[in-house]
Amino acid sequence: MLGLGVMVVVSQAIAHTGASGIVKERMDAMSMLGDHAKSVGDMLKGKTAFNKEAVEMAAFAFIKHGEQIPALFPDTEMSRTGSKTEALPAIWTEWDDFVALATRFTEDSRALAAIATELNAGEQSIDEKSRAVRTAFFRASKSCSGCHERFRLEQD
Amino acid sequence: MRARWIIVSLAVCAVVISVSAVAYAHAYNTRLEQARFALFAASDAAYSAGDSERGESVARAAGCIACHTDTDNGGALLAGGVELDSPFGIFVSPNITSDRTSGIGSWTVDMLAQALLNGRRPDGAHYWPAFPYPAYAVMQRQDIADLYAWLQSTDPIQESSPEHELRIPDFARAGLGIWKTLYVPVDYQPDRFIERGEYLVEGPAHCAECHAKRNLLGGVPDRQLSGNSRGPEGASVPAITADALRDWGIDDLVFFLEIGMTPEGDFTGGHMAAVIEQGTAHLSSADRQAMATYLKSAANGGDE
Numbered sequence: 001m002l003g004l005g006v007m008v009v010v011s012q013a014i015a016h017t018g019a020s021g022i023v024k025e026r027m028d029a030m031s032m033l034g035d036h037a038k039s040v041g042d043m044l045k046g047k048t049a050f051n052k053e054a055v056e057m058a059a060f061a062f063i064k065h066g067e068q069i070p071a072l073f074p075d076t077e078m079s080r081t082g083s084k085t086e087a088l089p090a091i092w093t094e095w096d097d098f099v100a101l102a103t104r105f106t107e108d109s110r111a112l113a114a115i116a117t118e119l120n121a122g123e124q125s126i127d128e129k130s131r132a133v134r135t136a137f138f139r140a141s142k143s144c145s146g147c148h149e150r151f152r153l154e155q156d
Numbered sequence: 157m158r159a160r161w162i163i164v165s166l167a168v169c170a171v172v173i174s175v176s177a178v179a180y181a182h183a184y185n186t187r188l189e190q191a192r193f194a195l196f197a198a199s200d201a202a203y204s205a206g207d208s209e210r211g212e213s214v215a216r217a218a219g220c221i222a223c224h225t226d227t228d229n230g231g232a233l234l235a236g237g238v239e240l241d242s243p244f245g246i247f248v249s250p251n252i253t254s255d256r257t258s259g260i261g262s263w264t265v266d267m268l269a270q271a272l273l274n275g276r277r278p279d280g281a282h283y284w285p286a287f288p289y290p291a292y293a294v295m296q297r298q299d300i301a302d303l304y305a306w307l308q309s310t311d312p313i314q315e316s317s318p319e320h321e322l323r324i325p326d327f328a329r330a331g332l333g334i335w336k337t338l339y340v341p342v343d344y345q346p347d348r349f350i351e352r353g354e355y356l357v358e359g360p361a362h363c364a365e366c367h368a369k370r371n372l373l374g375g376v377p378d379r380q381l382s383g384n385s386r387g388p389e390g391a392s393v394p395a396i397t398a399d400a401l402r403d404w405g406i407d408d409l410v411f412f413l414e415i416g417m418t419p420e421g422d423f424t425g426g427h428m429a430a431v432i433e434q435g436t437a438h439l440s441s442a443d444r445q446a447m448a449t450y451l452k453s454a455a456n457g458g459d460e
């Protein structure tokens with residue numbers, strides 16, 4: 001728990017140097033999500049032991065972020081063109097689609113949280129738990145790629 | 157802007173030269189194509205009638221669906237209409253459903269093989285190499301038979317996709333004979349692929365079409381996967397040589413090909429998101445494992 005906290009802080013500190021204001025705020029939020037996604041991903045890859053609490057923490061972070069996404073992308077000059085931003089103008093020209101993706105992400109993350117919460121020790125094998133989390137995590141992650149595909153500038 | 161202008165004028169010069177040499181190149185290229193097709197037709201003695209279920213997997217590996225289905229605008233499966241921006245203008249993918257007029261429902265399996273291996277339309281004209289036949293040129297006979305069976309089994313959609321919007325005139329197609337002699341592998345030799353992963357990466361999955369540098373003629377002279385700073389839509393495409401992927405494990409690559417997540421927990425966007433969602437996510441885990449294993453192998457080289 002503490003280790004994860006430290007990792008989140010460190011990655012926030014080094015990520016996206018040069019950004020400021022709302023751009024930095026949302027980039028930091030994305031980095032934090034990435035750290036949570038990595039922790040779940042590493043479990044599903046078998047790199048780390050299955051950990052129900054970490055899945056729940058990740059899901060809660062996803063839900064919170066999904067709800068905040070529209071507010072993190074206000075239609076302001078700074079938000080559209082701030083230094084280092086990778087946000088594409090399509091966010092604001094196709095705002096309803098953008099918000100719909102954020103909403104889907106929040107809902108799919110709630111489903112992931114519910115599955116993690118239901119995973120009570122002893123009733124299922126680790127493999128079964130892992131499979132259930134895998135399915136729900138994959139579904140939620142489709143919004144990540146789907147949104148980046150249309151609304152994020154891809155850089156090397 | 158200036159760079160683009162230079163590219164366009166060089167392309168125009170190249171086209172003029174190509175057209176003047178077309179008679180000679182046409183004959184030479186035709187011989188190469190005939191040789192490739194003859195080797196293909198003689199290959200794979202165990203070849204059997206197409207299996208459409210396996211064919212869907214070939215279509216996924218080859219990215220057919222990502223380029224020929226306008227998912228963003230709710231387009232029907234394989235009905236085309238996807239735009240690909242390039243220094244030569246905008247290419248629009250055609251309808252490849254089983255419809256007999258607007259799709260490819262009236263094709264024979266040999267016509268499909270000629271398209272994939274040789275970049276030839278049934279009417280004998282060349283395809284623009286936005287259609288990645290330099291990679292498909294090594295596709296195995298069984299894969300093409302299976303792919304054919306699956307394509308024929310898809311819903312026929314009667315809907316012609318819009319024309320390409322190119323900066324080069326359509327008659328320049330004739331010059332593609334020269335282009336092919338330069339940038340399509342000369343011999344049909346799928347037997348050289350001992351590893352399935354290498355076959356998938358270099359053949360159907362056509363990774364080099366985006367992950368290797370293109371020259372001013374739009375050719376990929378060196379198919380090493382060392383990245384392309386000016387890829388499709390102007391996006392920068394990363395290097396994926398074994399050297400460039402040194403921080404990725406095979407398991408990281410397998411996971412990436414399944415859901416698009418990097419080892420750091422980021423999710424890919426751009427064209428790669430579609431490549432995964434419409435393609436590699438649907439492959440067998442053995443195929444993803446094979447691709448990842450090849451990408452991490454010494455055969456996939458270093459950065460330089």
